[in-house]
Amino acid sequence: MPRADHGSTGSPTASRRRVLRTVGATGAAGIGLAGCVGRGETGPRTVEVAANTDVKDNLDEIQSKLYEAGLSQDIELDVIAGSASTGARKQQYNRWLSANLETPSLFMMDSGWTIPFIVRDQVANISELRPKLAKDVQEGVFDTFVQSLESRNGDLYGIPLFPTTGSMLYRKDLVKEAGYAPDEEGWATSPLSWKKFSEVTKKTREKTDTQYGYTFQADAYEGLSCCDFKEFTATWGGSYFGARENLFGPVNDRPVTVDSEPVVKATRMVRTFIDGDASNALDSVTGDISPRAVLQWSEEPSRKPFSNGNAVMHRNWPYAVAINGAEDVFGEELGLMPIPYGVKEEDAKFDGYGGSMSSLGGWHICLNPNSPNQEMALEIMEAMTDEDFQLFLFEKLGWLPPRPELFESDRAKEVPVMGRYLKTLKQTVENSVPRPVTVAWPQQSTKIAQKANASFGGEASPKQNMKTLQQQLERIEEASARETEGGQ
Amino acid sequence: MAASQETRETETTRGTGDEEEHRNVVQRWASGSMNNPNRTYRALFYIVAISFLVTTLFPFYWLLMLALTPSAKLTDVGLLPNGFNPEAFLTVFTKVPFHVYMFNSIVIGLFTTALVLVIASLAGYAFGRFEFPGRTPLMLIFLAISYFPPAAFLLPLFRLFTANVTFFSLPGGTTVTSPMLFNGPGAMALPYTALFLPLSIFILTTFYSQIPDGLEDAARVEGNSRLGALFKIIMPLSAPGVATAGVLTFIAVYNEYFFAFLMTDGRAQNWSTIVWGLLSYQGRFETSYNLMAAASLLGVIPIAILVVVAQEKIVSGLTAGGLKE
Amino acid sequence: MSTDTGSGRSLSLGSPMRWIEDLSDAQFAYLLLAPGLIVFGVVAFWPLFRTFTMSLHADVLYGPERLGAFVGLQNYVELLTGQRNAALPRPFLDLSEPLTSAVTVTIIFTVVSVFFETLLGFGQALVLDQDFTGRRWARVAIILPWAVPIVIQGMIFYLLFQPTVGFLVEPLHQLGLISATPQASSFDSLLIVIVADVWKTSAFMALIILAGLQSIDRSLYDVADVSGASKFERFRTITLPLVLPSVLVAMLFRTIGAMRVYGLIDTVSSCSTVPSLSCLVVQSFSASRYASAATVAFVTAGLIAIVVSVYIIKFADVDGGGGF
Numbered sequence A: 001m002p003r004a005d006h007g008s009t010g011s012p013t014a015s016r017r018r019v020l021r022t023v024g025a026t027g028a029a030g031i032g033l034a035g036c037v038g039r040g041e042t043g044p045r046t047v048e049v050a051a052n053t054d055v056k057d058n059l060d061e062i063q064s065k066l067y068e069a070g071l072s073q074d075i076e077l078d079v080i081a082g083s084a085s086t087g088a089r090k091q092q093y094n095r096w097l098s099a100n101l102e103t104p105s106l107f108m109m110d111s112g113w114t115i116p117f118i119v120r121d122q123v124a125n126i127s128e129l130r131p132k133l134a135k136d137v138q139e140g141v142f143d144t145f146v147q148s149l150e151s152r153n154g155d156l157y158g159i160p161l162f163p164t165t166g167s168m169l170y171r172k173d174l175v176k177e178a179g180y181a182p183d184e185e186g187w188a189t190s191p192l193s194w195k196k197f198s199e200v201t202k203k204t205r206e207k208t209d210t211q212y213g214y215t216f217q218a219d220a221y222e223g224l225s226c227c228d229f230k231e232f233t234a235t236w237g238g239s240y241f242g243a244r245e246n247l248f249g250p251v252n253d254r255p256v257t258v259d260s261e262p263v264v265k266a267t268r269m270v271r272t273f274i275d276g277d278a279s280n281a282l283d284s285v286t287g288d289i290s291p292r293a294v295l296q297w298s299e300e301p302s303r304k305p306f307s308n309g310n311a312v313m314h315r316n317w318p319y320a321v322a323i324n325g326a327e328d329v330f331g332e333e334l335g336l337m338p339i340p341y342g343v344k345e346e347d348a349k350f351d352g353y354g355g356s357m358s359s360l361g362g363w364h365i366c367l368n369p370n371s372p373n374q375e376m377a378l379e380i381m382e383a384m385t386d387e388d389f390q391l392f393l394f395e396k397l398g399w400l401p402p403r404p405e406l407f408e409s410d411r412a413k414e415v416p417v418m419g420r421y422l423k424t425l426k427q428t429v430e431n432s433v434p435r436p437v438t439v440a441w442p443q444q445s446t447k448i449a450q451k452a453n454a455s456f457g458g459e460a461s462p463k464q465n466m467k468t469l470q471q472q473l474e475r476i477e478e479a480s481a482r483e484t485e486g487g488q
Numbered sequence B: 001m002a003a004s005q006e007t008r009e010t011e012t013t014r015g016t017g018d019e020e021e022h023r024n025v026v027q028r029w030a031s032g033s034m035n036n037p038n039r040t041y042r043a044l045f046y047i048v049a050i051s052f053l054v055t056t057l058f059p060f061y062w063l064l065m066l067a068l069t070p071s072a073k074l075t076d077v078g079l080l081p082n083g084f085n086p087e088a089f090l091t092v093f094t095k096v097p098f099h100v101y102m103f104n105s106i107v108i109g110l111f112t113t114a115l116v117l118v119i120a121s122l123a124g125y126a127f128g129r130f131e132f133p134g135r136t137p138l139m140l141i142f143l144a145i146s147y148f149p150p151a152a153f154l155l156p157l158f159r160l161f162t163a164n165v166t167f168f169s170l171p172g173g174t175t176v177t178s179p180m181l182f183n184g185p186g187a188m189a190l191p192y193t194a195l196f197l198p199l200s201i202f203i204l205t206t207f208y209s210q211i212p213d214g215l216e217d218a219a220r221v222e223g224n225s226r227l228g229a230l231f232k233i234i235m236p237l238s239a240p241g242v243a244t245a246g247v248l249t250f251i252a253v254y255n256e257y258f259f260a261f262l263m264t265d266g267r268a269q270n271w272s273t274i275v276w277g278l279l280s281y282q283g284r285f286e287t288s289y290n291l292m293a294a295a296s297l298l299g300v301i302p303i304a305i306l307v308v309v310a311q312e313k314i315v316s317g318l319t320a321g322g323l324k325e
Numbered sequence C: 001m002s003t004d005t006g007s008g009r010s011l012s013l014g015s016p017m018r019w020i021e022d023l024s025d026a027q028f029a030y031l032l033l034a035p036g037l038i039v040f041g042v043v044a045f046w047p048l049f050r051t052f053t054m055s056l057h058a059d060v061l062y063g064p065e066r067l068g069a070f071v072g073l074q075n076y077v078e079l080l081t082g083q084r085n086a087a088l089p090r091p092f093l094d095l096s097e098p099l100t101s102a103v104t105v106t107i108i109f110t111v112v113s114v115f116f117e118t119l120l121g122f123g124q125a126l127v128l129d130q131d132f133t134g135r136r137w138a139r140v141a142i143i144l145p146w147a148v149p150i151v152i153q154g155m156i157f158y159l160l161f162q163p164t165v166g167f168l169v170e171p172l173h174q175l176g177l178i179s180a181t182p183q184a185s186s187f188d189s190l191l192i193v194i195v196a197d198v199w200k201t202s203a204f205m206a207l208i209i210l211a212g213l214q215s216i217d218r219s220l221y222d223v224a225d226v227s228g229a230s231k232f233e234r235f236r237t238i239t240l241p242l243v244l245p246s247v248l249v250a251m252l253f254r255t256i257g258a259m260r261v262y263g264l265i266d267t268v269s270s271c272s273t274v275p276s277l278s279c280l281v282v283q284s285f286s287a288s289r290y291a292s293a294a295t296v297a298f299v300t301a302g303l304i305a306i307v308v309s310v311y312i313i314k315f316a317d318v319d320g321g322g323g324f
Helices: A012-037 A055-056 A060-070 A086-098 A114-120 A132-139 A143-147 A172-177 A194-208 A222-234 A263-272 A292-296 A299-307 A318-322 A376-385 A389-398 A404-408 A410-414 A418-430 A441-457 A462-479 B002-022 B025-035 B035-069 B086-097 B098-129 B134-146 B151-161 B187-208 B214-220 B226-237 B237-253 B258-262 B276-279 B289-320 C006-011 C015-022 C025-055 C076-082 C102-131 C135-147 C149-159 C169-173 C187-214 C218-228 C231-259 C261-269 C276-287 C290-315
Strands: A046-051 A075-080 A108-110 A161-167 A167-170 A213-215 A311-316 A332-336 A359-369 A430-434 B167-170 B175-177 C057-059 C067-070
Touching: A046 A055, A046 A376, A055 A060, A055 A075, A055 B002, A060 A075, A060 A376, A060 A389, A086 A114, A108 A114, A108 A376, A114 A359, A114 A376, A114 B151, A132 A161, A132 A376, A143 A161, A143 A359, A143 A430, A161 A318, A161 A389, A161 C149, A167 A172, A167 A318, A167 A418, A172 A194, A172 A332, A194 A213, A194 C057, A213 A299, A222 A263, A222 A359, A263 A292, A263 A441, A263 A462, A292 A441, A299 A311, A299 A318, A311 A318, A318 A332, A318 A418, A332 A418, A359 A376, A359 A418, A376 A389, A389 A404, A389 A410, A404 A410, A404 A418, A404 C006, A404 C261, A410 A418, A418 A430, A441 A462, B025 B035, B025 B175, B035 B086, B035 C102, B035 C149, B035 C187, B086 B098, B086 B134, B086 B289, B098 B134, B098 B187, B098 B237, B098 B276, B098 B289, B098 C025, B134 B187, B134 C025, B134 C290, B151 B187, B151 B258, B151 C025, B151 C276, B151 C290, B167 C149, B167 C276, B187 B237, B187 B258, B187 C025, B214 B226, B214 C276, B226 B237, B226 C015, B237 B258, B237 B276, B237 C135, B276 B289, B276 C149, B289 C135, B289 C187, C025 C057, C025 C290, C057 C290, C076 C290, C102 C135, C102 C187, C102 C231, C102 C276, C135 C187, C149 C187, C149 C261, C187 C231, C187 C261, C218 C231, C231 C290, C276 C290
Parallel strands: A046 A075, A046 A108, A213 A311, A359 A430
Antiparallel strands: A108 A359, A161 A359, A167 A311, A167 A332, B167 B175, C057 C067
C-alpha cells in the first residue's frame, strides 16, 4: 500500500524545505523583530516595584506624591502588577527571591506571609540598614501591625504600608426600619453581642423582606482560617494556639487549642447561623440568618449580594466600606460596627482574646537584599513613611494609615466615605489580632479552613471536627519544628 | 453483492406482509426500520453525530454568550446573553495588551516547533532506519522523560535560567555562569523542546521506519553523501510526518500552562504568553469574566485556523505514518 | 537525481564530510542523535539529576539554606510508609480519605478520564469516519477542543460551575448529581475536572483513532457486507482489531498525561480540593519543602513507569505503533 504521498503536493523536496524554512524564518524573524522593538528597557534610575493593580493604575500620582514627600526627582518607579491572588504572589516572590533575582527591588508583601520571608533571610534587615528609620517606624505604627514585620529578635524587615481589619457593615436604613436605633445606641464604637446581633439580623430581615441576613466568607480557603474563623473564635475567647503570645511560635512548643470549649462554641454558633435546626445548634443565638451559599463565598462573592441591596449584615475588609459607602451605592445609610463579641475580655479562656476582635491583614513594603539599587529603594521606603503620603493613600485608595495618630487628623476626617468611619476603623485595628504565621501556618491554615467549612456545613459535628483538627495540627507542629529534619 | 442483500430482505418482508395492515403507525415504522436497517442506522448516526457536535461546541457557544454580556449583568449567564455588548472584543485589547501576549505565544510556538522538528527529524531518522546498540534503551529513556511532572524540572531549570548556576571559574577571577533567560523566550522554548520532543520523535521514527529500505544506498551509489542522501532523498518523504509533528507540537506549546506561568514575571514585554494575558484581566476587586471570555475566544482563533487548515494533513499524516503494522 | 559518477563526487568532499562518510552506521546514528541528546542533557537530564539529589536531602524550614543534611533514601521511605503525610499539604496516600489523598485521586482521575475519553473519542472517530456532507467541518468542530489552551479550558468549566456566573449548578443539584456548592466538595470538584478533561482529550483520541480507522482497507468492509455480516459483527471482527493499536497508543499517551495532571486542576478548582500527585509536588515546593517535593516527583515518575510497563508488556503482543 502506498505510504508517503509523492505526487499530489508537488515536489516534496521543495515543499518540505519551504515549510521548514518558513517556520524557522518566522520564528527567528519574530524574535529578532521583538528584540529590536525595545522590549521594556528601564533607565538607570528606575526602581522596579512588585505590587498590585491599584498601584499600577495610580502610579503617576503616587510618584508625584512621593516627590512631594522628599524623594529625589530623578528616581522613577516601575510597577509589576502581579496576580490578584495573594497566595500566587507569595509563591512568585518566593521563587524570585530564592533565585536571587536582582529585580524587582521592592516587594509589596501581604502581612500574612512576610514572616516566612524574614525567617529565610529573603528580605533586607531595615534595622541594620537604616536604624533610625526602623526605630521611628516601630514606635509610630500600630503595635499589632508592626509585629508581622519583625524577626524574633525584634529587628524590622520592611516598612508597613497599610493595615486591613475585618469589620461589620450593615444597612442603617433597614435596621432603623426594623425599629432599632444604631446611632443612639452607639453601635459604631460599642460592639454588640452575637446574641443581639443575630436577633437584630433576623428581625430586620423579616421586617424588611431582605433576601439574606448576614453574609460573610466561609469558603474553605485561607481567608476562612486566617480571618473569618479567627474572628469568630477570638470573640468567644478562643484561639488556635492558646494565649496570644503563642501566635508566632515557637512551633511545637506551644499548645494547640482548637478543641477547646470556646472554639467549639464559636463553630456551633456559625453552624446555627446557617442552619438553625442543626443538632448542635447554639441556643444563645438566633439561627437561620445566613445562606448556605456562604460556604462557597470569598470576599467578592459575599460582597455582591450586600452591595446589590440583598443583605442586612456583611463582614468584610475596609475596601468594601469604600465601595458600599459611595454615594451611588448606600452613601450614609451604610453603617459600620466592630465585630460582635461572645464573651468579654476578662471572661476569655485564653489570654489576649475575648471582646470584639478583628483579624489583622494588610500589606508591607520589603526590600530585595540582592537589589543593586538599594540606596534608591531605601529612599523610596523612607518617603513612604511620610504623613502626607500616607493620608494621600487613604484618600485615593482607601488604604488605612498604619499610624494611630493619623486617624485623628482633620485631613483624614475630610476624606469622603472613609472619613465617616474613622472611629470604628481605628478601634478595629487596635483590637486586631494578626494571623499565627509560622512555617507551619500554610498547611495548618488549609486544615483549619477545611474543618471549619465542614463543620459549618454540617459534615460531622463541630466537636468531632475540632477534635480531628486538633490531631492534624499537632502532627503538623511536630513536622515543622525547628529541631527536626535531619538536624537542619 | 447489494443485489443478494436486497433479495434476502424482500423475502423476509413477504413473509410478514399480511400482518402489516393491523399495525399502527409506530409499529409500522418499527417494522419498516427492521426491514430496512439502513434507515435506523442513518437516523441513529445523525442523532449521535449531532449530539457529539453539540457537546463539543457548547462550551465555545457559552463563552461567546459570556463575552457578549455586559460586566454589570454577569450572573447566571445561560443560553442567551443578558444584554449585548460586542465592544468587549475591542476592550480586551485596551485593558490589557492582549495582542502582545498572543504574539508572544505564537512566536514562542513557532520557534519551539522549528527546534523540535529539526532535532526530531534527525533523531527519528536515526531510530527509524538504523539498528545500533543502545537503540531501545535510548528510546525508552526519551519516553521516560515524559513520566516526570513538569514541576520536577522546575527548580534546577529556574536556577539555570536565572544565571544562578556557575559552570566554572576562569583564571582571571570571573566565573562562567548560565545565561539569564528569565523573562525571555528561551526560558520557555527550551523546556518545551525537551517536553515535547518525545512525541515528535515517536511520530517521525514511525514515519522513517516505513520508508522502503535501500533508498539511501541507491542515493549513495548515485554519488550523494550520507547527509546529502538524508536531506535530499529521505526527508522529503517524511513531509506528512513532519507536518503532523509540527502541528501537534505547536498546539502543545501554545496550550501549555506550567512553564508559561513561571518563566516570566507576567508583563507583556517580557515574553509572557496568553496564560498571563488571561490572568491579567483579574481586576482590583473582581475578575472581568466577560473580557476573559472574549480574550479566550480570540486566543483560540490562531489555533482554530491551524486546525482547519491542517486537520486533513494531520489525519492523513497519522494514517500514512502507519499507526498500524 | 544526479547522474554523475560516484567516485568523482566523493573525492571533492571536505574533510568533515569525509569523516562522516567513514563513520559506521552506529556512529552515524549517534551523530544524528547528538543534538537531541545535548538538548535533553541540559534541559531534562541535568535538572532531573539535580532534583534527585534534592530528594536525598532533608527539608529545611528555617534559615537561608534550602536543603538540609544528606539523608539517603529516608524521604522515600517516609513518603511511602505514610510518615511524611503530616508534612505534606495533603496526604500522599491515605486510604481513609480516598478523595483527598494524592495517589488515590490521581488514579481515580486517570482511570475514569481515560475510560470515558476513549469511549467518546472512539464514538466520535466512528462518526467522522463515515462519508457525509459537511464532514470537513464536523471534523474541525470535534478536534477543536484539543486546540484550546489549558487556561481557557479551565476557565470555561470553572465558570460554568460557579453558582453566580454559570447555570449548571442549579439543575444538576436538583437532579441530585452534585451538591449546591461544588467547589467546596472534593467529590464534585473531581467530577468537574474529569468532565473538563474528557471534553478536551476525547478530541485527541478521536484524532488518533480516526487516523487508525482511515487506514483500514475499505475492501475489507465490502467483503464483510458480501458475506452478510451485520454492522456489529463487521465492527467486532474487522474494525476493532485493526484499530486497536492506534487506540492503545493513544491511551498510553493519555494515561501518562492524565497521571501528571496539574494545570487543569489549578484552573478549574484548586490543588487543595483535588490534590493530584503533581499538585502535591508544586504545593510542597511552595511550602519550601524542596526535598519532599522532589521525592514526590520521582515517586510519581516511578508510578507512571509502572503503569506504562503494564501497558507495554500486556499489549506488546498486539502489534503496536511502530518503532518499538
